[in-house]
Amino acid sequence: LPTAIPDHPTTLFTRQDVQSAINASLPNVTIFATGGTIASQGTSNTQTVGYSVGLGVQQLIDAVPEILNISNIAGYQVSNVGSGSINETILLRLNELINIELAKEDVAGVVVTHGTDTLEETAFFLQLVVNSTKPVVCVGAMRPATALSADGPLNLLQAVTLASAPNAVGRGTMITLNDRIGSAWYTTKNNANSLDTFYSTEAGQLGFFINQVPYFYFDPALPVGLTQFDLTGVTDLPMIDILYAHQDMDPGLFNSSVVNGAEGIVLAGVGAGGISARASIAAEAVYNATGVAMVASHRSSDGFVPSSEGGFAIASGFLNPQKSRILLQLSLALGYSNEEVADVFAATYPAPVAAAMRKRR
Numbered sequence: 012l013p014t015a016i017p018d019h020p021t022t023l024f025t026r027q028d029v030q031s032a033i034n035a036s037l038p039n040v041t042i043f044a045t046g047g048t049i050a051s052q053g054t055s056n057t058q059t060v061g062y063s064v065g066l067g068v069q070q071l072i073d074a075v076p077e078i079l080n081i082s083n084i085a086g087y088q089v090s091n092v093g094s095g096s097i098n099e100t101i102l103l104r105l106n107e108l109i110n111i112e113l114a115k116e117d118v119a120g121v122v123v124t125h126g127t128d129t130l131e132e133t134a135f136f137l138q139l140v141v142n143s144t145k146p147v148v149c150v151g152a153m154r155p156a157t158a159l160s161a162d163g164p165l166n167l168l169q170a171v172t173l174a175s176a177p178n179a180v181g182r183g184t185m186i187t188l189n190d191r192i193g194s195a196w197y198t199t200k201n202n203a204n205s206l207d208t209f210y211s212t213e214a215g216q217l218g219f220f221i222n223q224v225p226y227f228y229f230d231p232a233l234p235v236g237l238t239q240f241d242l243t244g245v246t247d248l249p250m251i252d253i254l255y256a257h258q259d260m261d262p263g264l265f266n267s268s269v270v271n272g273a274e275g276i277v278l279a280g281v282g283a284g285g286i287s288a289r290a291s292i293a294a295e296a297v298y299n300a301t302g303v304a305m306v307a308s309h310r311s312s313d314g315f316v317p318s319s320e321g322g323f324a325i326a327s328g329f330l331n332p333q334k335s336r337i338l339l340q341l342s343l344a345l346g347y348s349n350e351e352v353a354d355v356f357a358a359t360y361p362a363p364v365a366a367a368m369r370k371r372r
């Protein structure tokens with residue numbers, strides 16, 4: 012296995028390990044398993060909270076033998092954690108392995124099995140760093156494998172189908188759960204518990220499964236303002252904090268973050284990136300003293316944060332705080348100046364807004 016990312020054990024299950032006979036007429040798909048509820052077991056079939064992660068990639072595949080009728084599978088066990096514990100080491104490992112895998116001519120696409128809590132962050136990260144038109148499909152489950160009506164097996168079958176579907180090429184990284192296909196750019200987890208949690212309210216969905224066949228509403232398209240990042244040689248990512256705005260927010264949090272080592276700060280602002288006058292003065296003072304990049308996003312689940320004239324904060328546009336954090340992190344990992352980071356975000360704004368911003372600078 013490649014070892015550019017240190018200290019991260021990853022196990023490979025080759026196609027020969029996974030299936031007794033490789034079917035040369037089927038596409039090859041590689042599954043990268045990271046953990047989450049899809050790989051979890053409860054103590055009874057009625058337990059749907061408080062279960063524990065533990066199933067390996069081979070057990071996920073064994074639970075859905077139907078996937079071997081549609082593709083030859085290889086699997087990487089990259090981690091086996093709840094997605095709250097996915098970290099930069101795992102992300103960098105995924106970037107490295109998925110780029111290598113998709114560069115192979117005989118691989119149609121890849122599937123990442125993942126906890127749902129931070130699935131949108133990993134999916135958004137992969138959207139920005141994977142250099143391929145082949146499908147990257149992120150999938151999870153809301154019910155553990157042991158539950159009545161567990162959703163993981165069908166979600167996995169659909170994810171593998173999508174990763175090998177010719178009509179899924181050129182659509183960037185996708186998230187699929189519960190029959191729905193969404194773009195990693197805008198899809199978010201909307202409900203902490205319900206099955207029907209992943210969707211994008213404003214941008215809508217890319218497609219839908221009918222009888223396990225993926226149908227798309229539109230021809231392939233990529234999100235506006237997509238910047239592609241090449242992480243070759245990058246072995247760690249900068250620490251970026253998200254600060255959540257609210258009434259009486261502690262203005263000292265900005266300074267505390269920077270003192271603790273944050274190299275960038277994202278604000279989950281009230282309304283369209285707002286913050287109290289007191290906290291704003293404190294944030295600006297920290298910015299003026301340190302130059303630490305600050306991005307203003309919104310704590311509401313949807314919306315657009317516009318840039319403010321002469322303001323020190325970079326506007327997140329349509330991106331929510333957790334996705335803004337990834338975009339800021341990648342920009343800073345590649346050594347971009349704050350001006351360049353602002354350009355990366357501005358590229359995602361609607362064209363007239365971005366043009367007006369450039370004029371002001």
Ligand SMILES: NC(=O)C[C@H](N)C(=O)O
Binds near residue numbers: 046095128129151153
């Ligand atoms: N449904 C899930 O996968 C939730 C789980 N706690 C996780 O994100 O790992």
